[in-house]
């Protein structure tokens with residue numbers, strides 16, 4: 503990367519911006535590459551510098567625009583911190599996995615699949631039909647549209663073996679995405695100040711939801727096979743906890759899938775301690791080499807509280823998920839949902855139901871798997887070739903992420919910044935640990951835009967790792 507030419511572009515664009523009104527759209531990166539005879543990486547670097555200077559802003563999917571420059575006196579909000587006192591220190595800020603990607607960057611940090619992996623045609627026609635339906639103008643029941651409840655119940659019922667009573671539609675509570683469901687479950691089943699066991703590492707959003715609910719998180723180490731059932735039993739015993747949050751299938755971040763025997767042993771431990779297993783089945787539609795087998799399918803005594811999201815596989819814009827719970831636990835969860843948001847938009851529920859009941863949905867899922875496999879394998883081979891210091895110990899059988907262990911002593915903050923300066927967004931693994939990280943890790947998502955750039959991305963990570971030594 504050439505610093506001089508990036509400075510040259512910054513200087514020229516500053517002049518261009520000075521003559522434009524706020525909101526004016528900048529030429530596309532491709533046009534800038536042609537105009538300045540520079541590489542895309544150099545152009546991106548110049549755009550990032552201008553954004554850092556507050557002169558431009560990128561709106562994902564729309565382009566890059568001149569920002570309004572505020573010349574008014576600096577505003578003073580210092581009274582607010584005095585009024586609010588110290589923040590909830592565990593909540594932290596926004597997760598790095600949610601940061602917006604500059605145009606043209608290689609985005610390996612995000613959790614949501616690129617639109618080319620979504621059932622776009624199904625979503626658009628479902629939304630049009632939903633707009634004309636009754637649901638567009640009526641209030642949904644608190645627990646969700648009965649037809650959608652029934653779809654979720656049937657899906658889990660199909661994973662329920664003979665001899666186990668399948669869930670009823672009335673056991674289903676529809677949510678606006680599973681994230682808010684996690685906070686609900688922790689509030690309703692754990693309550694503030696009480697201990698919650700969590701796999702470690704685990705989904706950063708679950709850690710945040712636990713912090714928001716004010717529960718006391720106790721990490722349970724989890725490896726490629728899931729947690730050790732004896733460790734889990736010890737944690738239940740020592741803490742008196744009654745709730746264990748876990749992702750038995752294609753865990754985010756590690757990709758781990760519990761084996762049959764681990765599942766049996768963990769269910770036994772949970773039952774023996776009169777506890778709940780909160781099963782977050784976020785990647786149900788993303789099995790690559792194996793099929794998902796929800797643990798909840800094996801329980802009819804209300805020990806497993808099942809969370810199933812459709813936001814990643816249908817569309818991140820149709821935020822619909824569900825909790826399936828039985829007994830008094832379901833009633834408590836429902837009461838919390840009602841206090842939290844009353845009900846989920848019927849329009850979104852109708853649209854999602856339309857998508858998942860079209861014959862094209864199953865075809866879409868079948869076509870998705872080879873694409874995920876190709877993306878996973880390309881990122882994997884690219885890393886092995888160009889960034890051998892990033893060790894992937896588990897090749898995930900499904901999900902959307904690779905979890906890489908880096909050499910001890912790697913300065914993660916610097917690595918992430920160096921990669922970003924070179925146009926590659928990666929997520930530091932520290933956000934996935936409920937307590938101290940057990941080493942330097944990064945999470946790389948293979949479902950983002952432009953998989954053709956994975957080899958370049960891996961090369962940049964490899965170089966950044968070498969200069970991090």
Ligand SMILES: Cc1ncc(COP(=O)(O)O)c(C=O)c1O
Nearest residue numbers: 613679680681705754784811813
């Ligand atoms: C493990 C896990 N659970 C839950 C969620 C939240 O998903 P949503 O709120 O979009 O349903 C995510 C999103 O990244 C996730 O990775």
